[in-house]
Amino acid sequence: MEEMQRKLQEAAAEGNVTSLLALLQEDKLVLDRCGVTCPAETPLHIAAMLGHLRFTREILCRKPEWVGELDLRRSSPLQLATANGHLEVVKALLMVDADICLVKDRNGWNPLHVAVIKGRIDVLKELVQAKPDAIRTRGQRGETILHLCVKHCQLEALKFLVGIAIADTEFVNSEDDDGFTILHLAVADREIEALNYLISESPVQVNALNANGFTALDIVLAQGRRNIKDAEIQNTLREAGAISSKVMSSTMHGSDAIRPHKSTSTLKKRKSWRKKNWLEERRNTLMVVASLIATMAFQAGISPPIGNWQEDKQESLSGSHEAGRSIMADKMPKEFAFFVGYNTTSFLASISVIILLISGIPFKWRFFMWVLMIIMWIAIIATARTYIISISCLSSRRGERSSAEAGFGVAFYAVAGIVFTGHSTRLIRKLVTLARRSRARRFSRSPAISQANI
Template identity: 35%
Template sequence: MDRRLREASQKGDVHHLQSLIKEVPFLLSTVSLAGSNETPLHIACLSVHLEFAKEIIHLRPEFARELNQDGFSPLHIASANGDIEIVKELLNVDRNLCLLKGKDRRIPLHYAVIKGRKHVIKELLVASPDSAAEVTARGETCLHLGVKNHQFEAFKLLLENLKEFNKYGLLNNKDIQGNTVLHLATSTKQFEVVDLLLDENFVAKGTIEVNSLNKGGLTPLEVLLKESGDRDIEEILRTSGAVSAEHLQTSQQEGLPQSWVVPVQDPSNEQSSREQTRDDGPRSNSKKLQDFFKYNKTKDCPGKVRDTLLVIAILIATATYQTVLSPPGGVWQDTYWPDHNNSSSSDGIMSLRRIAGQSVMGTNNPISYGLFLVFNSIGFYVSLHTINFLTIGFPLQLELQISLVALIATYDTVMSAIAPNRGISLLFTIFSIVFPVFLPHITKLLRNHCKKPKFIIKICELFR
C-alpha cells in the first residue's frame, strides 16, 4: 500500500485521500496488487474513522469483503471494536457480510460476543438472524463464546434472540470437545448462566439436556464436581434432574424413564441414600461432620483421591521405617558378656547378655518386641504395596520398583541385625520374605470375597 494512502487512512484525512486520488486516479485499484491483503478500509476501522470509512466504502465497496493477513474483514474489526456506526455502513453494502468467515471460521457476530458489544450484537442479529447458528472451526456457537469469555449480558441477549425465533436447539450444540453451553458454564462455575439456562420461566423445561455427555464421558454435574464443586450450582443442577454418567447409564439399562430417577440425591453412595430415606431423627453433629468429609465417588476426583492415598501411604512408610533408626527403648551402647565371676550388677540383680547395637526392648521383653516387630512390619509392607499399586502406569516405573525393593531389603537387614534373639531374627526373616510376596494376593482375596462382619457394622453404628 502506498505510504501516503496509509498515513491518510490512519489519520482519517478524507481531504488528503481525495487529493491523492486526483493525483493518482487508480491509487485504490493498486491496493490489491501490493502483496498485502490490508486495505485502507481495514485501517479506518481499526482507527475508528467513520467519515473516512464512508468515503472508502463509497469509492470501493468491494473492500468490505476483503480479509486482511490476520483473517479479519472490516466488519470483523468494527464489530470487535463496538463501532456501531461503521457496522451499519458496512451492512448497507451487503447484509451477507454478517456471514463472512474469517480466521478459525469466525463471523463478525462471534467477535462482538467475545467483546460483549451488545449494541453491535443486536444490529448483526437484525441483519442476519441465521448468523446465531454459525459455528467456528472448533464447533463453538456464539453461545459457547459468550460463556467462555464471561460475557453474561451478551449471552442473555443471545438467549432472548433464540427465544424470539424459537431456536432453543442451539443450546444443546456441542463444541469440538463435546461440551454444551451448560458444560462450559458449570466448569467455570458461572452461577448466573446456569441459573438462566435452567430457569423454567425463561427456558422451557426439558429444553436443556442436563445430562448430555461430552467427549470425556462427563455430564455437566460431573464437570462441576471435578472442579471442586459449587453448592448453589449443584443444587440447581440436581433440581433440574442432573445426575452422573454412571447413574444415567444404569437407569437406561434398567429401561426406566429419566424422570423416575431424578429425585435420587446421591447415586454413588447407597448407604447415605438409605440413611436419608430412613430419617429416624435429627442427625448429630458428629454424623454431619462424618457425612461432610465422607468419600463420594461422584464428587471426589479420582486423581485427587489417589494423591491423598499416596500421601497417607508415604507417611505410614516413613513412620514405620523410623522405628528401624530409633526402636522403642533404643539400642545398647555397649557389649556385656556375663561370666561366673561377673554375673550380677552392682545392686545384686542378674544382668543379661547384651551386644552394642541390639534392641534394649528385645533383650528385656522378647514377647512384646516380637509383637511390635510383626505389626510394625505389616504397616511398612502394606504402605509400600499401596505406593506401588497407586503408581501403576507411571513413568520410570522400573526405577521406582527397584527403589521399593531396596528399601524393603534395608528394612529387613536392619531389623534382623538389632534383634537380640536368634529365634526372633529367624522368624522375622521368614516373615519378611513370605509376607510381601503373598500380600497382593491376600488383599485381592479379602477385597473380592470377604464382607465386613456384622458385629463391626453394629459397632460403627453405635459411634454415629
C-alpha cells in the same frame, strides 16, 4: 509510488476524506495500485478499525470489493469494526455484503463471535439481523457462539441469542469437542447468573453428559464446597432435577433419558473416543513400568549380588576363579541359577512389552492390552523374586533370609488379594447391571407382546 501509499494510509488513519479526494485527483489509480502493491491491510481496514464512517463510505463507493479483503490475521474490515464497537461502520459494511459475516479469522471466529467476546451487544444484534445463519458457525474447538457467551461472561448476549434459538433444542444443547454444553461451562466457571437463566428460561438439559461421562452436578461435586457459590450451584442443580452420572447409570434406560436428541452414530463416536482414551492411558503406563523394570533387570544382570572377582586365582584349597566372574556363581551356584532365571524372565518380559508398544501394531481391543498387563505382572513377580534372592545372598544368617522371604510373601499376597478383590467386585457389578437391564427390557416388551396377542 511508496509516497502515495503512505499518504493514503495516513488519510485512512485520520479519516481525512479531503486528503483522499486530493490523492484521487492526483492519481485516479491510487486505490487500484494500493490493492496490488499494498500489504494485506487495506485503507478500508484502517478506517473501519478506527471508526471513520465518511472515509469508509468513500472507499466503499470506489472499491466495494475491499469489504472481503483479509489482513495478515485473516480479519476482515467488518471484524475490526465489530471488535471496536463502531456500529455505523458495521451497518455500512453489511449493506455492501452481508455474507462476510460467515468469514472466520485465524482464531476460527466470525464477526458474530468477535461481537460476543467483546460484549458489543448492539453490533451483535445488527449482525444477527443481517445474517441469522452465522450464529450456527462453530469455532476451532467445536464451540458455538453460546459457548463463547458463557466463557466470556456475556450474559446479555447469551439471553439475546438463546431467545432467538429457544425453539431449537439441539442448538441450545450443542457440545464442543470436549463434550461440554453451555450448562457444563456455566457450572465449571461458577457463573451463577448464567446457570440460573439457563435452567429457568432455556431448554437446556440438566443431565447431559460430557466426553468424560460427567453431568453438570458431577463437575460441581468434584470442585467441592470451597465457597458459597459451590453450595448454591449444587442446590440450584438439584432443584432442577440434576443427578450424578453414577445415579444415572443405575437407573433403567438412563442413557435414553440423558440424550434423547443424540443419534446412534454420535453415541458410537463418544464410546469409541472413551475406549481410545482408555487404551492410550494404559499404553503410556505400561511403557513407563516396562522401561523401569528393564533398566533394573539389566543393572542386576551386569552387577549381581556380592560382586565379581577382581583377579584370577589358580587352583588351591579354596578353589579357583577368574577375574570378572560372579562371586555368587562360585559360592552359591544354586541360588545364582535361580537369580539368573528370574532376572532373565523379568528382563525379557519387560523388553517384549516395550517392543510390542513401539512396533506400531494398533492395539484396538482391550483383550490385547490385558495380555500386555499380564506379561507385566510376570515381570513384576520375577523382579520381586530376584530381589528376595539378592537379599538372601547378602544375609549371613538363615533367620534373616526366612524373614525376608516371609515379608515378601505377605506383601505380595496382600497386594494380589486387593487387586483380585477389586477386579472381582467390578466384574460382579457389571454382571448385576447387565442382568437388571436385560430384565428391564423383557418387562418393557411384555405389554407390547400381550397387546399383539390380543
